[in-house]
Amino acid sequence: MSRKIIEVQNVKRFYNIKSGFWKKAIKNVEAVKGISFHVNKGEIFGLLGPNGAGKTTTIKMLTTMLIPSSGQMNILGLDPVSQHKELRPRINFILGGERNLYWRLSAYDNLAYFADLYKIPRTVQQTKIPELLKLVDLEEAAHRKVETFSKGMKQRLQIARGILNNPEILFLDEPSIGLDPISARNLRELIKSLNAQGTTIVLTTHYMFEADELCDRIAFINHGEIIAIDTPGNLKQHTNRQSVVECNLVGCNEGDLRTLLNEINIAPNELHPLQNGMKVRIATEDPQKLVSWLYSAVQFTVADLSITKPSLEDAYVAMIGGK
Numbered sequence: 001m002s003r004k005i006i007e008v009q010n011v012k013r014f015y016n017i018k019s020g021f022w023k024k025a026i027k028n029v030e031a032v033k034g035i036s037f038h039v040n041k042g043e044i045f046g047l048l049g050p051n052g053a054g055k056t057t058t059i060k061m062l063t064t065m066l067i068p069s070s071g072q073m074n075i076l077g078l079d080p081v082s083q084h085k086e087l088r089p090r091i092n093f094i095l096g097g098e099r100n101l102y103w104r105l106s107a108y109d110n111l112a113y114f115a116d117l118y119k120i121p122r123t124v125q126q127t128k129i130p131e132l133l134k135l136v137d138l139e140e141a142a143h144r145k146v147e148t149f150s151k152g153m154k155q156r157l158q159i160a161r162g163i164l165n166n167p168e169i170l171f172l173d174e175p176s177i178g179l180d181p182i183s184a185r186n187l188r189e190l191i192k193s194l195n196a197q198g199t200t201i202v203l204t205t206h207y208m209f210e211a212d213e214l215c216d217r218i219a220f221i222n223h224g225e226i227i228a229i230d231t232p233g234n235l236k237q238h239t240n241r242q243s244v245v246e247c248n249l250v251g252c253n254e255g256d257l258r259t260l261l262n263e264i265n266i267a268p269n270e271l272h273p274l275q276n277g278m279k280v281r282i283a284t285e286d287p288q289k290l291v292s293w294l295y296s297a298v299q300f301t302v303a304d305l306s307i308t309k310p311s312l313e314d315a316y317v318a319m320i321g322g323k
C-alpha cells in the first residue's frame with residue numbers, strides 16, 4: 001500500500017507579472033518556493049492552505065498544465081514535463097470553478113463528447129456512460145441539459161468526466177467550492193467511494209473539515225511552502241498546544257478581552273460576540289493555568305467551560321499563526 005506514485009522534489013514556480021504603464025517592469029512572483037512531498041498509491045492526499053498559498057499552481061504542475069521553474073517530479077514513474085504524452089491518459093483532473101462542460105448538451109452527450117476525445121469506442125461508451133451516470137447519481141437527469149442542473153449536479157458530472165478514462169490518479173482542485181452542505185457531503189462520499197475502488201486522489205481545499213474527513217495525509221501549505229505533512233490525527237497531536245479551552249465570558253466586550261489576553265500573551269483561536277459577553281476558544285500547553293487565570297479575572301464571569309482536544313483547524317492556526 002505504500003508505493004510512491006507521486007514524488008515531488010524541491011519544485012519551484014515563478015510567475016512573471018508585467019506591470020507599469022508600458023508593461024515594461026517585470027515583477028517575479030514566487031508562487032511555489034521549493035516544495036517536496038510524495039503520495040502513496042491508494043491514498044487520498046490533501047493540500048490544505050489559504051487563498052494564494054500555491055495549491056492550484058502545484059496541481060497544474062502535477063497535471064502537466066504548467067512547467068515548474070525548477071525541481072523534479074515523478075508521477076507513475078514518468079516525468080510530467082518530458083513525458084506528458086504518456087502521462088496524460090493515465091491521470092485526470094477537475095479544476096474548481098472550471099466551466100468545461102457544455103451547458104447546452106445533456107449530461108449523457110457531455111460524457112459522449114469527452115469519451116470521443118479519449119477515443120473510447122462507441123460500443124464501450126454505450127455501457128460505460130450509463131454506469132458513470134449511475135455512479136454519480138445522475139441517471140434520472142441523463143438526458144436533461146446541463147444548464148438546468150444545480151451546482152452539485154454539475155460537480156458530480158465533472159467527476160464522471162474526470163473518471164471517464166479510468167485514471168490511476170484523480171486531481172481535484174477545490175472540489176466542493178460553492179456547494180451547499182448536503183451536496184458537499186454527497187461529493188465527499190463519492191470521492192471516498194472512488195478511492196475505495198482504487199483511485200489515488202490528490203485534492204486541494206481550504207476547508208479544514210473536508211480535509212480532516214477525507215484525507216489519509218495532509219500537507220499544510222502557506223505562502224508557497226509546505227509547513228507540515230502528516231495524517232490528520234498526527235497533525236492534531238503534534239501541535240505543542242495539546243488542549244483547547246472553550247468557554248463563555250460573561251460581561252466583557254471584544255476590545256477589552258483582546259487587550260487582556262494580549263497582556264498574558266494569549267492569541268485566541270476564535271472569538272465570537274454573544275449577547276452578554278464573548279465566546280472564546282483558546283489552544284494552550286497548560287490548560288490548568290489558563291483556567292485558573294480565567295476564573296480569577298474580575299472583568300468577566302466564566303460560563304460553560306470545557307477542555308477539549310485540538311481540531312485540525314487549531315493545529316493549523318498554531319502552525320501558521322493566525323488565519
Ligand SMILES: Nc1ncnc2c1ncn2[C@@H]1O[C@H](COP(=O)(O)OP(=O)(O)O)[C@@H](O)[C@H]1O
Pocket residue numbers: 015016017029030031049050051052053054055056057058
Ligand atoms: N497566472 C498567474 N500569473 C501571476 N501570478 C499568479 C498566477 N497564478 C497564480 N499567481 C499567484 O501565485 C500565488 C499562488 O496562487 P495559486 O497557486 O492560485 O494559489 P491557491 O490555489 O492556493 O489559492 C498567488 O500569489 C497568485 O496571485
Ligand SMILES: [Mg+2]
Pocket residue numbers: 055056057173
Ligand atoms: Mg486555487
